[in-house]
Amino acid sequence: MNQEIQAYNERLEPADHEICLLLASTIDYELTEAASKIWHGHPVWFLDGNPIVGYSKEKKGVRLMFWSGADFEEPDLNHRGTKFKDASIFYNSVVEIDEDKLQRWLEKSRSIQWDYKNIVKRKGRLERLK
Numbered sequence: 001m002n003q004e005i006q007a008y009n010e011r012l013e014p015a016d017h018e019i020c021l022l023l024a025s026t027i028d029y030e031l032t033e034a035a036s037k038i039w040h041g042h043p044v045w046f047l048d049g050n051p052i053v054g055y056s057k058e059k060k061g062v063r064l065m066f067w068s069g070a071d072f073e074e075p076d077l078n079h080r081g082t083k084f085k086d087a088s089i090f091y092n093s094v095v096e097i098d099e100d101k102l103q104r105w106l107e108k109s110r111s112i113q114w115d116y117k118n119i120v121k122r123k124g125r126l127e128r129l130k
Helices: 003-010 014-030 099-111
Strands: 035-039 042-047 050-058 061-066 087-091
Touching: 003 014, 003 035, 003 042, 014 042, 014 050, 014 061, 014 099, 050 099, 061 099
Parallel strands: none
Antiparallel strands: 035 042, 042 050, 050 061, 061 087
């Protein structure tokens, strides 16, 4: 696990730490080709420089977010806006994590991607990569 991400996880309360540890280890296992780092204050995994998945501690719990998740067609992932293609789910306990769903979402995150890496260059317009 990336040392910055490990340090992020260790600063959390025990229940949140347990959630983030499971998320990070599963993401690392499933997306072996991804680079990871702390980006905008929380752990994020990238494929070819494009953000794919990340998580953060928020008031509602630990938010797992997929940058292109709105197109996964997964009812458990909540999509908020219309401009971006992100979708997320909140966890408050490690027992809430369905590892089969998490694995499926990570597989989809590899095959369904919008180009966030170049969003500034395109003045906020997203283009589909895969």
